Amino acid sequence: MISYLLLSIPTAVKMNGFACLPSFTASDFFFGGLAKPGLTNNSLGSVVTPANVMQIPGLNTLGVSMARIDFAPGGLNPPHTHPRASEILFLLSGQLDVGFITTANVLVTMTICEGQIFTFPKGLVHFQQNNGNVPAVAISGLNSQNPGVQVIAKSLFAATPPVSDNVLARAFQIDTQEVDEIKSKLAA
Amino acid sequence: MISYLLLSIPTAVKMNGFACLPSFTASDFFFGGLAKPGLTNNSLGSVVTPANVMQIPGLNTLGVSMARIDFAPGGLNPPHTHPRASEILFLLSGQLDVGFITTANVLVTMTICEGQIFTFPKGLVHFQQNNGNVPAVAISGLNSQNPGVQVIAKSLFAATPPVSDNVLARAFQIDTQEVDEIKSKLAA
Amino acid sequence: MISYLLLSIPTAVKMNGFACLPSFTASDFFFGGLAKPGLTNNSLGSVVTPANVMQIPGLNTLGVSMARIDFAPGGLNPPHTHPRASEILFLLSGQLDVGFITTANVLVTMTICEGQIFTFPKGLVHFQQNNGNVPAVAISGLNSQNPGVQVIAKSLFAATPPVSDNVLARAFQIDTQEVDEIKSKLAA
Amino acid sequence: MISYLLLSIPTAVKMNGFACLPSFTASDFFFGGLAKPGLTNNSLGSVVTPANVMQIPGLNTLGVSMARIDFAPGGLNPPHTHPRASEILFLLSGQLDVGFITTANVLVTMTICEGQIFTFPKGLVHFQQNNGNVPAVAISGLNSQNPGVQVIAKSLFAATPPVSDNVLARAFQIDTQEVDEIKSKLAA
Amino acid sequence: MISYLLLSIPTAVKMNGFACLPSFTASDFFFGGLAKPGLTNNSLGSVVTPANVMQIPGLNTLGVSMARIDFAPGGLNPPHTHPRASEILFLLSGQLDVGFITTANVLVTMTICEGQIFTFPKGLVHFQQNNGNVPAVAISGLNSQNPGVQVIAKSLFAATPPVSDNVLARAFQIDTQEVDEIKSKLAA
Amino acid sequence: MISYLLLSIPTAVKMNGFACLPSFTASDFFFGGLAKPGLTNNSLGSVVTPANVMQIPGLNTLGVSMARIDFAPGGLNPPHTHPRASEILFLLSGQLDVGFITTANVLVTMTICEGQIFTFPKGLVHFQQNNGNVPAVAISGLNSQNPGVQVIAKSLFAATPPVSDNVLARAFQIDTQEVDEIKSKLAA
Structure with a gap:
């Protein structure tokens, strides 16, 4: 991988959690995955x-x-x-x-x-x-x-480990049975 | 009001949406509202x-x-x-x-x-x-x-104007009746 | 006009050189001018x-x-x-x-x-x-x-006032007559 | 160690001079040392x-x-x-x-x-x-x-190597004997 | 006055506590005061x-x-x-x-x-x-x-109002008489 | 090498593409190369x-x-x-x-x-x-x-690989022969 600052720096390093390569090609700045x-x-x-x-x-x-x-x-x-x-x-x-x-x-x-x-x-x-x-x-x-x-419903009702029923029930003013139903559907 | 940069600038201005005063006192850096x-x-x-x-x-x-x-x-x-x-x-x-x-x-x-x-x-x-x-x-x-x-439940179920029942029902995989119930409770 | 920070600030101000309005509508976040x-x-x-x-x-x-x-x-x-x-x-x-x-x-x-x-x-x-x-x-x-x-050719050969022929001639290693020709074409 | 950006990045890296771990637990965000x-x-x-x-x-x-x-x-x-x-x-x-x-x-x-x-x-x-x-x-x-x-008195009068007596004497308008007395007390 | 962003913005505004002019000349980017x-x-x-x-x-x-x-x-x-x-x-x-x-x-x-x-x-x-x-x-x-x-000695010993003798005496491990002497010299 | 944040951090790391040393001396903050x-x-x-x-x-x-x-x-x-x-x-x-x-x-x-x-x-x-x-x-x-x-003329007319004659001819409104002449002079 390559970073902007490295365009003028010849050393291999890591930045922002990403490895940087000492050399690069145009393909490092290209992506075709949105075409379809x-x-x-x-x-x-x-x-x-x-x-x-x-x-x-x-x-x-x-x-x-x-x-x-x-x-x-x-x-x-x-x-x-x-x-x-x-x-x-x-x-x-x-x-x-x-x-x-x-x-x-x-x-x-x-x-x-x-x-x-x-x-x-x-x-x-x-x-x-x-x-x-x-x-x-x-x-x-x-x-x-x-x-x-961060997808709100998923993050709250399908987290691992799960957010407690009590927290969700009180936050959304529903009962814990309804919480469990939402959890089971969003986990699917 | 006063801002940091203004500590050495003698002109009245506005920054970040807050009016800045040409002078200030210690009380501009003080707050007692968390005591009780x-x-x-x-x-x-x-x-x-x-x-x-x-x-x-x-x-x-x-x-x-x-x-x-x-x-x-x-x-x-x-x-x-x-x-x-x-x-x-x-x-x-x-x-x-x-x-x-x-x-x-x-x-x-x-x-x-x-x-x-x-x-x-x-x-x-x-x-x-x-x-x-x-x-x-x-x-x-x-x-x-x-x-x-941004309180999640309030922002989704008690916004003005309201987020549509359909968006919330699909996001949380509940029916619109349940959405309306949550809305009515959180609006209270 | 409106700015992000103002979403929760009820005062009219100016930021980054742009006036901010005390109220806003969805149209302040919308633009249709790229459709055609x-x-x-x-x-x-x-x-x-x-x-x-x-x-x-x-x-x-x-x-x-x-x-x-x-x-x-x-x-x-x-x-x-x-x-x-x-x-x-x-x-x-x-x-x-x-x-x-x-x-x-x-x-x-x-x-x-x-x-x-x-x-x-x-x-x-x-x-x-x-x-x-x-x-x-x-x-x-x-x-x-x-x-x-900053469009490079325009900024160099069609600036107001003009960049001197001598600077451009030396920078591009051309004679001043060529500079003038480029200037006249880019000014058109 | 772990960093914020790494919450969604599965690679071990170093950032800001701190090693980042490929995995983390709640204890990486916890500290009990201010309790007493x-x-x-x-x-x-x-x-x-x-x-x-x-x-x-x-x-x-x-x-x-x-x-x-x-x-x-x-x-x-x-x-x-x-x-x-x-x-x-x-x-x-x-x-x-x-x-x-x-x-x-x-x-x-x-x-x-x-x-x-x-x-x-x-x-x-x-x-x-x-x-x-x-x-x-x-x-x-x-x-x-x-x-x-940066504790001001310590940084000036107890640095290693020491700031010269002459600099401190002139800055504080005291004589070098007074400087040495302060130095000896702050080094203690 | 003028700011960088304003080079392409035709409105008069204030930024960072400094008034910005709707027009500018080269002299706004010039200073001769370091020549002597x-x-x-x-x-x-x-x-x-x-x-x-x-x-x-x-x-x-x-x-x-x-x-x-x-x-x-x-x-x-x-x-x-x-x-x-x-x-x-x-x-x-x-x-x-x-x-x-x-x-x-x-x-x-x-x-x-x-x-x-x-x-x-x-x-x-x-x-x-x-x-x-x-x-x-x-x-x-x-x-x-x-x-x-922030000149250290001046800010501590010649502030208005003055920093208390007690604070300075304890910080520098000197007696309040010495504090007063420094204060009188630095205020001069 | 050494970085500012490392002045108080005892670990060897790399930042911004530059290796940081666990120790440093004054010479790391010095340069004599502008004297002549x-x-x-x-x-x-x-x-x-x-x-x-x-x-x-x-x-x-x-x-x-x-x-x-x-x-x-x-x-x-x-x-x-x-x-x-x-x-x-x-x-x-x-x-x-x-x-x-x-x-x-x-x-x-x-x-x-x-x-x-x-x-x-x-x-x-x-x-x-x-x-x-x-x-x-x-x-x-x-x-x-x-x-x-980024020196403009060099970056456009002496890049490796070369920017195409067509791009430069159209940008500067010159013919490709003139482009080639500039290229040969700037490559020298």
Whole structure:
């Protein structure tokens, strides 16, 4: 792997947790994995294909990455956060309901169409849903080479080890039986 | 209000959204609002009292803040994130179950006692619960003068305008009736 | 206009040179201007349509932006730099020769096809050229809300006031008559 | 040891001078060393117990730390700086005279009581003194995992090798005999 | 005044506490005040002439500044810190004993001659002394447009209002009479 | 090699691509290589001698560096950028025409004399030329320990592998024969 600063430094090192190579080629800055649609035949009807420093070694220290999001009709990219990045989404095709929620619990939402852009501030919960009849595809830019993603429902109800029923029941004001049902469905 | 850089700059300005005063006194760097216990007679049995740039004008540009968290026996500071800060918590009294969830959906959790410390990485979902028989009190340091807080359940089920039932039902794999029940309870 | 930090701050302020509004709507985070192809009927056969804080007020403090680049067959986005951003480019359609030059004067270059990604480190000279027979369209993510662009040939040979013939002649090892010819063409 | 970014990266690396482990447990984010009072039976009547990345491996890259400061009656935490952090101090018990000095040589000072907060801007000389009749205890948050501390008198009069008498005599406008007396006392 | 970001932004704003003008000229990036020697006929035999954003409006947001330091024979630039900058010093003429003290109280020191460079890490106490028979002149680069300076002896013994005799006496292990003598000399 | 953070950390590590030593001496913060004039007997009549982390191991993490620039009469430091630093230039002797070009293609230029300062914003194309009859010498401060330099003409016309004639011909509106002539001269 290679990093930006290393473009002028001839020594092998490690940075940000990624090994850096003493030499590099154009392929270290290239990725072809977003060319094809991701499979959306899952319970949510959506899939995210990342293009960050895990896939593109040359991104190390560059502070930017991308992702492709495919949506079946009705597909949902469920509420999630990126702990280390803001996001700017360009809708390649289809139609999406998009939204983020502020720290004052205000939902900022609208419907966007092909070719339109919406932005999601760093660290805030956000989601996108395809309410159209055809698939939708989006490309997002993120200002971190390793933005991270935390899908809210999964992180709370399908963590390992599990978050206690009591914590979840009180947080969502449901009973522990309902918690267990959600857990069993999200673990599937 | 006053900011750090202004300590040597004689002009009135605004920075980071906060007005800066051309002069200042020690009281701009002081706050007494954490001295008394917060009231925990709410449904969660916990309350957070912040001490950030909203309360302490002199914190502007200093990149640090605090908060006091009071817990009744059984009280829960429910799953939440700070989009702009890591947190380090010192337990003044009592006993807490603490935990955060990684982007790989791993729950990192333990029980801490009086005088002990636990840390929560920037932007990750975390919570604390008092499983003891006496009240618990914690003091947290955060590396932002304006860390922000997003309480997960409230932000999803009690936003204004509301997040659609359909998004929440699919995200948590529950039916819309259950969504409405949670919404009505969390809005109360 | 609105900024990220203001999502929880009720005061009108200015930040990073952009006025911030005390209230905001979803449209402050939206932009529709990349939906249609830009006109490529110019001497270079390419056009860049930006989507940064100038177009999207809500991007202020978010540290990210986008741009759409349209290329006629043979069109060139000529050598340029972004003084404040790294770039990650996704090719929507067509085929591009892409390249950047390191501080060691190494050209890092390859040909990318529809759906493929290439990255350009912050501040380094780079370019893209459509060597195909059909138009090409790219979407780029940049890690600044105000990345800036400096087109090398224009900045040197079409600045106001002009860079002296002598500086340009010596830098490019050409005579001043050649400098004047380039100047007259690039000024057109 | 472990770092924040590594929560989603499966490779062993080193960052910021700290080794990172490929796996981690909750104990990497925990510290119990502030639970008991530090011993204040020294010439200054105060002691600082740190809780930073040296004690808590998981703090690496998190940008935050804590410290406990114990004061005997009359005890002084003498003038010092943190080259890499601002500080926010919460007084657990007792009463303190606190102060920092600006770059314009203005002393910003006041007396704080149990439960009150005072803040110290990054890099500025500051101190705390217990002018009460009972011990005082404070907990500080700092916005660096490795804030560093430079105790002014010790750094100038007890450095190894020593700062020359002449430099210190001129800086403090004392004679070299007085310098030597201070040196001998502070070295003790 | 003008700032870097404003080079492409046509609106009048304020940033970092400095007003920004909607237009600018080359003189906003120029300063002639370091051309002549500063007067060293003071008790320390040295004088610092700054060239930062206070003198050069265009430096706002650029993150760099300079200073000229003139030394009479024997002149001392006494122990001080820059809370917001590292420093790299180039000796124009003469000879200097230079040193900084680490957070481990290690003095890092040497003698440098004309044309030589020494560096001082951000926030650490450092000093320079001309032990030669002729004047010395140095030019320093600092990585902040507003580095700030805190002269240790002055900040402790000549602050307004004064730091209490008791604090200083205990910190330096001297009696309050000696404190008062230093105070009276440094206030002069 | 050694880094700033390591001043208080006893472990050998690597940071920013530079190895760090567990111990260090003053010489790690020293450099003597700018004391003598660089040789200007080249086609441009100028030479830059760097003093950054490559030459001064102790600069690692300090975020600052210097360079000496020598100019023969008529000598030109040709248009170039620093992708990672702003620059502040102090003219030791002689007279220089200096300039930078904004992202709006405005040339900001003036003539400076001995002892005067001019500044160059991060990432923007800039140059200096000695239009006097005697040699000129400048010392620059830069706000990065590894600022990098990209000489525009060299990077475009003398890269390895070469930038295609077609790209350069279209960018500069010249024919490919002229491109080849420039390439052959700049490769010399």
